[in-house]
Amino acid sequence: xxxxxxxxxxxxxxxxxxxxxxxxxxxxxxxxxxxxxxxxxxxxxxxxxxxxxxxxxxxxxxxxxxxxxxxxxxxxxxxxxxxxxxxxxxxxxxxxxxxxxxxxxxxxxxxxxxxxxxxxx
Amino acid sequence: xxxxxxxxxxxxxxxxxxxxxxxxxxxxxxxxxxxxxxxxxxxxxxxxxxxxxxxxxxxxxxxxxxxxxxxxxxxxxxxxxxxxxxxxxxxxxxxxxxxxxxxxxx
Numbered sequence: 001x002x003x004x005x006x007x008x009x010x011x012x013x014x015x016x017x018x019x020x021x022x023x024x025x026x027x028x029x030x031x032x033x034x035x036x037x038x039x040x041x042x043x044x045x046x047x048x049x050x051x052x053x054x055x056x057x058x059x060x061x062x063x064x065x066x067x068x069x070x071x072x073x074x075x076x077x078x079x080x081x082x083x084x085x086x087x088x089x090x091x092x093x094x095x096x097x098x099x100x101x102x103x104x105x106x107x108x109x110x111x112x113x114x115x116x117x118x119x120x121x
Numbered sequence: 122x123x124x125x126x127x128x129x130x131x132x133x134x135x136x137x138x139x140x141x142x143x144x145x146x147x148x149x150x151x152x153x154x155x156x157x158x159x160x161x162x163x164x165x166x167x168x169x170x171x172x173x174x175x176x177x178x179x180x181x182x183x184x185x186x187x188x189x190x191x192x193x194x195x196x197x198x199x200x201x202x203x204x205x206x207x208x209x210x211x212x213x214x215x216x217x218x219x220x221x222x223x224x225x226x227x
Contacts, residue, residue, distance in 0.1 A: 035216075044207060044218055044219070044220045044221045045156075045164065045207055045209075045218040045221075046218065047215070047216035047217070047218065050216075058214050058215070060215060060216075061122070061215060062122075094163060094164075099169070101152055101154075101169055101170040101173075102152055102170055103151070103152055103211070104211065105151070105152040105154070105169075105170065105210070105211040106211060106216055107154045107166060107169040107170070107209070108154075108156070108164070108166060108209075109166045109169070109175055111163040111164055111165075112163065113163055114163055
């Protein structure tokens with residue numbers, strides 16, 4: 001059974017870069033797409049972006065200028081970097097295994113437990 | 122940008138059928154997924170590609186999608202089904218989520 005575990009600082013200062021890692025166990029990271037999704041407290045889900053192990057990516061247009069998602073196949077990890085953060089980036093950040101259905105539609109069939117990142121000075 | 126609209130909340134009596142809707146322009150031409158999220162937990166995929174159930178999801182969960190509306194139907198709703206439900210679609214190489222529906226079973 002695949003498991004995902006997010007890790008990284010829980011507090012980031014405004015204007016700095018948020019950096020998170022997701023460690024995948026129970027399966028190879030080279031077999032699927034992988035995504036980052038966030039959820040501000042008490043609100044809904046927002047897709048950040050996805051990556052395939054060969055490096056192809058898709059990003060949410062609203063975040064694209066600040067986001068980098070990468071994969072380290074040797075460590076079975078994916079990472080997220082979000083630059084120039086503000087309080088609006090405060091959220092629970094999830095990594096998720098991504099399946100691809102008909103018409104290239106992604107769906108998220110395994111999720112990490114999520115990690116809360118607060119942006120505050 | 123593409124938008125998906127869900128009712129913020131709805132309630133259902135135990136044993137009855139709950140139908141949660143998700144509306145978007147020509148949504149029926151796309152594929153919809155649904156997620157269940159209970160308080161303090163990560164979302165769980167309950168329906169993908171409009172009507173497919175992942176392994177381990179009870180048969181009482183079903184989905185449909187036509188016209189401008191996708192629907193998640195929970196037959197014989199149980200108290201354990203009380204949760205937030207989010208729809209999701211794919212448009213212009215971007216994942217879009219609905220705002221979520223809080224389902225209360227009472």
